[in-house]
Amino acid sequence: MQQTSYSTQSWSSPASLSTPSATDSAAPLSGLQQTFEQIPHTRPETPLLDAIDAPLDLKALTTAQLITLADELRLFLLYSAGQSGGHFGANLGVIELTIALHHLLDAPNDQIVWDVGHQAYAHKVLTGRRDRLGSIRAKGGLTAFPERAESIYDTFGVGHSSTSISAGLGMSLALRYQGRPQTVACVIGDGAMTGGMAFEAMNDAVQQDADLLVILNDNDMSISCSIGGFSRHLAMLWESGYQVDISDEGTPLLRRRPHMQAYDRRKRHSEQRNVPQLEDNLFTAIGFTYFGPFDGHDMPELLRVLSLAKQVRGPVLVHIYTTKGKGFAPAEADPVGYHAISKLPVKEVAKTDSKKDSAADTKVPALKYSQVFGQFLCDKAAQDDKLLAITPAMEEGSGMIDFARQYPERFFDVAIAEQHAVTLAAGMATQGVKPIVAIYSTFLQRGYDQLIHDVALQELDVTFAIDRAGLVGEDGATHAGVFDLAFLRCVPHMLIATPKDENECYHLLNTCYEYQGSTAVRYPRGTGTGAMISRPAQSYKIGQAVVESVLGEDNAPKKLALLAFGTMVATAEQAAKILTSDEAVSDCQVQVVNMRWVKPLDTKLLETLLTQGVTHIATLEEHMIMGGAGSAVNEYLLNVSPAFATSRPAIANIGIPDRFIAHGSQAEQLADCGLDTSGVVVQLQRLLS
Missing domain, CATH: 3.40.50.920 (Rossmann fold)
Structure with missing residues (x-):
């Protein structure tokens, strides 16, 4: 493997470095954008954004105008999210990156591949869908994720995690075969990078010596917080105080990192002192040319780095740090809570009747099925110390927060690694404990081989709590859990339960857990019928209808x-x-x-x-x-x-x-x-x- 040589020098101010907008006559740019406190109820004035109907319209803008555009786009996304709901924090975090990519690249000739797609709203706005963004996730409106049938700028349909590098590599190799010199840029988050598929693709990209630009958007936050050795590795790269910069010739250059916003990984790694040299990081060890970390909200810096990085041959990774929910203070303070939001509530007219319906006031709201599962976990764990619970990065969505707090030594979040989650449970089950895998139906599809080969074939005692089964609404076809019965019932030794309501879900979870073998309980997204849960947990007769x-x-x-x-x-x-x-x-x-x-x-x-x-x-x-x-x-x-x-x-x-x-x-x-x-x-x- 070719070794990358580094030179070292002290940091120079970005103002002294060449940028794509060197002709700007404005005052020195800080790259800092506005921060907003509220979601606007009315359409904000966005004159610069309103003139952008395609990426080509970005080409003539100066860096100062691009920074203004970022403010307008951020405010517009705040307004649109208030009207339609949807994914929120990740989109606010990649506004500068999205603008920079479309300013520098020649889309749709150049290929921009988004991972997961939670962060593609800004991309949709800049690619001719601004006036339709309010329809996102609604029937007949824009899809929640990039979709090839929706726009020529959506190069690859996504929704599941960790696919962008594989797809981008396929594009790069096909373009090379056809003699078409086009740039392929893959944007992947630090959470998605924990998926094994991403590393399989990186390994192959080096083997193929492919021209591929990977942009690692590191916000220390997937849907749940990023965890594990990879997250720790990224944190240590940051804490080194250095960055691998890119010279005007496109070669790595080790420098002291400039002052940037504090990088808070919830102080998990603040005690680390023995940080690795950046030239020995994971990406260079694989064989990628690595640059970073850089401030993903500093527009002049992004333009400079990306304009140079896209000219470097071979597999290249640019590591940027962003803040999820950037520019909206409540989301920056609570990135998990603002991962996605609902529509702003319609203001209700105050009732003139002072009489209250006491029955309505005391009615207990229906539980979400994920809450039912969370209650079962805690109740059962209190009775059975053999219960261990596993999730592939869905602690909040699967209702496991209370369990994780009460039983941290029995809770295992394995990051976005569904295949590993299933085989991990299989390994646990060989040692006399009783693992439960909490997983969405659409994501269990990714661990199907492991379910067959590692769990069912060995008749191991593993319970699958399958959330989001059936139609899931606004997230659409990528997240629909409508295939699980078909792919589960054909597997020998599997038991499959389908509860009608919250109470039956609670007891069927108990029934399947108590069974010595491979079982699955399938339940939907959202709230139930309002059925009260009777305790203690019962075990129903297996295979008996009512x-x-x-x-x-x-x-x-x-x-x-x-x-x-x-x-x-x-x-x-x-x-x-x-x-x-x-x-x-x-x-x-x-x-x-x-x-x-x-x-x-x-x-x-x-x-x-x-x-x-x-x-x-x-x-x-x-x-x-x-x-x-x-x-x-x-x-x-x-x-x-x-x-x-x-x-x-x-x-x-x-x-x-x-x-x-x-x-x-x-x-x-x-x-x-x-x-x-x-x-x-x-x-x-x-x-x-």
Whole structure:
């Protein structure tokens, strides 16, 4: 491997260094932008931003104008987030970087690849979507993440973490093969860099000697705080007091770092004294040319560094430090709380009636399913010291904050490393403890091989608490958890539970935890029905369904068994009431069955329904129809059931059709799939007719 040689000199003021805007006649620039205290309720005046319809419009701006543009863009994003909600802190943190990239590069000819996509709102504004930003995450509006079908400037669709370097490397190699000299720049956060896929790509980039510019946006904060050896390594690079600068010739130059805003890693590493030499850092050890760390909010410095770095051949990494929520004081103080925000509340008119509804005032709000899981963890851990809990960087989202505080020695946040999280649990389970892996459905997809090979194949005692199952609303198709039943139920030794509400979720978590083997409890995003949790925790009978209701006359000529899975039980109940009150189908009896288990199915109940003379069977699930719970019912009836061969009822599977469901509210997505009450009724009427 070629060794990089460094020269050393003291720091020179940025004003004395060449920049792309050397012709500026303005006073010396500090690179410091404004800080705002409130989210504006009305559209702010942004004259410079309003003139930007494409990256080409940035080319003629001076550095002073680019700094003004950053202020306007930050204020505009504050306003837009207040109107539409969405990802917040990360977008405010990359405004200067986004402007600098589009000022220096020739997009869409040059390729800018964003990792995760939480931080791409500023990119959307500068690439012709400014006036549509208020529609972001709404049905028919802009997507929450970059999407190739939305804009020629969105080079790669993202939503999951740690993909940018692999995608960018693929682009670079394809461009090289075709003889097209275009720049590929990948923007990846320090949280996303903890994903093993990022290091696999970096290793290959060195092997291929690819021309690739990687910009590490280090804000010490993924969705949860960054943790582990990599975070510690970045902190020590900062604490060295030096930086690897870039000379006018594009060669590394070791210098004392200029005064910059304090780099607070929550004082986790402040006691470190033996810091490594920057030339021996992780990136240079792999084979990248490393520059940094630099202030990611200093516009003149960013322009200087990036304009030189993009000309350096081979794999290059530029390390910048940014502040999540930069420019909005509340977000800078609470970056976790402001990772994403909801719309600003509509101001309500004060009620003139002084009388209060005491029942409404004392009503307990419905719990989120993540809160139910968090309560179960704490309750169970107090009873069983074998319980250990693992999450891949989703401590807050999975409801594990209280558990982490009460049982820090039993809590393991492994960063954005889903594959590692699953195999870590497998290893733990071989030693007599009982690990629970808290993971979102969409991210469990990334640990599928490990689930099969390392957990299920060895019949290890691991419980998967699968959050965000089903449609997730505004985050759209990248985050939808609509494939888990299909890829889990085909795995031998797996048990799969689907609770209908908060109380059942609590007890099914306990049931699966107590089972000696590989289990999964699948529950949705958001709040439940308001069901109260009964304690102590119970263990349900595995594979046993529950008949929730029977509506209609026993002697009705048509008898419908409505087999509902998970949160679709409530929808099934509503649909059954409508059907049995409708004169057009008043000759039908409807049994609503809470199936509760996808694997094993309650085949005994299915046989009972068939022998009772059921004429129609419908399955209902918030999951893809292909391979889902309904498919499991079909497989049993067609291949195993002794009663089905003679009774032959009509069957319909109701679920998500064979397409990716676009973003919108959860209610809109359900309606789009025909999974709202009215849509289900229509499909049942079609079956019965």
